[in-house]
Amino acid sequence: MIYRHTLLALGGFALVALVIGGIAGAAWGWGMLCAGLVALLLWHARHLSRLHFWLAHPIPGKVPEGDGVWDEALAGLHRFERTVARREEALADALVRMRRAVQALPDGVVILDGANHIEWCNLTAEGHLQLDGRADLGQNIANLVREPEFVEYLESPQQNAVRIARGEGRLLLLQLIPFGQDQKLLLSRDVTQAERVETMRRDFVANVSHELRTPLTVLVGFLETVRELKLDPQRQRDYLAMMQEQAARMQRIIDDLLTLSALDAAPPASPDTRVPMRALVERLKRDAEALSGGRHTIMLKQESEADVLGVEGELASAFGNMVSNAIRYTPAGGTVTLAWQECADGARFSVEDTGIGIEAEHIPRLTERFYRVDRSRSRETGGTGLGLAIAKHALARHEAKLEIESQPGKGSRFSARFPARRLAGDFTRLGA
Numbered sequence: 001m002i003y004r005h006t007l008l009a010l011g012g013f014a015l016v017a018l019v020i021g022g023i024a025g026a027a028w029g030w031g032m033l034c035a036g037l038v039a040l041l042l043w044h045a046r047h048l049s050r051l052h053f054w055l056a057h058p059i060p061g062k063v064p065e066g067d068g069v070w071d072e073a074l075a076g077l078h079r080f081e082r083t084v085a086r087r088e089e090a091l092a093d094a095l096v097r098m099r100r101a102v103q104a105l106p107d108g109v110v111i112l113d114g115a116n117h118i119e120w121c122n123l124t125a126e127g128h129l130q131l132d133g134r135a136d137l138g139q140n141i142a143n144l145v146r147e148p149e150f151v152e153y154l155e156s157p158q159q160n161a162v163r164i165a166r167g168e169g170r171l172l173l174l175q176l177i178p179f180g181q182d183q184k185l186l187l188s189r190d191v192t193q194a195e196r197v198e199t200m201r202r203d204f205v206a207n208v209s210h211e212l213r214t215p216l217t218v219l220v221g222f223l224e225t226v227r228e229l230k231l232d233p234q235r236q237r238d239y240l241a242m243m244q245e246q247a248a249r250m251q252r253i254i255d256d257l258l259t260l261s262a263l264d265a266a267p268p269a270s271p272d273t274r275v276p277m278r279a280l281v282e283r284l285k286r287d288a289e290a291l292s293g294g295r296h297t298i299m300l301k302q303e304s305e306a307d308v309l310g311v312e313g314e315l316a317s318a319f320g321n322m323v324s325n326a327i328r329y330t331p332a333g334g335t336v337t338l339a340w341q342e343c344a345d346g347a348r349f350s351v352e353d354t355g356i357g358i359e360a361e362h363i364p365r366l367t368e369r370f371y372r373v374d375r376s377r378s379r380e381t382g383g384t385g386l387g388l389a390i391a392k393h394a395l396a397r398h399e400a401k402l403e404i405e406s407q408p409g410k411g412s413r414f415s416a417r418f419p420a421r422r423l424a425g426d427f428t429r430l431g432a
Helices: 001-022 026-058 068-105 122-130 150-156 192-228 233-265 277-292 312-328 360-365 375-378 387-396
Strands: 108-112 120-122 162-167 169-178 181-190 299-303 305-309 335-343 347-351 401-407 409-417 423-426
Touching: 001 026, 108 401, 120 122, 122 181, 150 162, 150 169, 192 233, 233 387, 233 423, 277 299, 277 312, 277 335, 312 335, 312 347, 312 387, 312 409, 347 375, 360 401, 387 401, 387 409
Parallel strands: 299 335
Antiparallel strands: 108 120, 108 181, 162 169, 169 181, 305 423, 335 347, 347 409, 401 409
């Protein structure tokens, strides 16, 4: 196309020059041809200069316009520029989406160059490793995360990943993944909760094995004794009674474990069912009197007419464990007080005793499964070590909190505090 236009222009100039030369002489003809060639050259130079200026300072959408053959050439360049702009816009959108996706990851992501300098990191990595996504760009990661295990892993990553402690009891799992040309991805994952759950699982299995092994050992011993020795009828009855007691203890442990498992797997308690608290608390008082057998003074403070929205069986189980704990750990002659009262932000059921009390260091762990302050006393009184764990789980399903106050030698108070949204009936806001 360019050659054709150029040849046509040259042919036109030659024809005009030939005509003029035939009329005015050869000199005028050659002059006209030279003038045409100079004009054509200047026209091309003008368009070429405009194109060169735009290429030196390209402005999107400002491709220069031209005439003739230059119009077609520059129009093609304009179309190409629009195609490139659309492609760049698509790439920019894809990059933004990719960064948003990486920002949304629950794991931290840090991009490192070959010398371990930070090129980019997401917000999760900033929180995990205490980095500043802008100020720390270009910094060596080893200067910012100085745990010896990580620095050693960074220098020679022989193992697949490394765990480091990173403030406030947080445990991180860090892993390096090479990619691209001499670049690395540093992935960080908060495994604090997973490690805590794994520790609890190990402790739970060990505790269950220990709790069941003791009565099982007694049962096996008595069975061997009954089988191998000739015992008088009274001795046999005594042994069978002890065997029955140990079997009943194992049954209680299994029942409590099944209850805990059901509570863990169940959804939050529905707020559609009303639990009549007055009747429930009065029944708990009768149960406490039966469990005490007259050894304690059982008192009841019924100071609220509000009911709880939830599952009566779960609340009865939670409250019953609180009551039985108070009876077991209060010496004969003591007092156990059951109370249903309104407070500033809702209502609470509390069980207060004048028992032996609990040292402060034990209180945070009382709701752990199988945790006992005094193991021998708990077994003597028939406890499984799961009662308060059951109470905590059942109350949590009703949006309630288990609060524990105690003083050694003076007694304890266990309270289940319910928020106002879980109450129904005659409820007025009072002071705590």
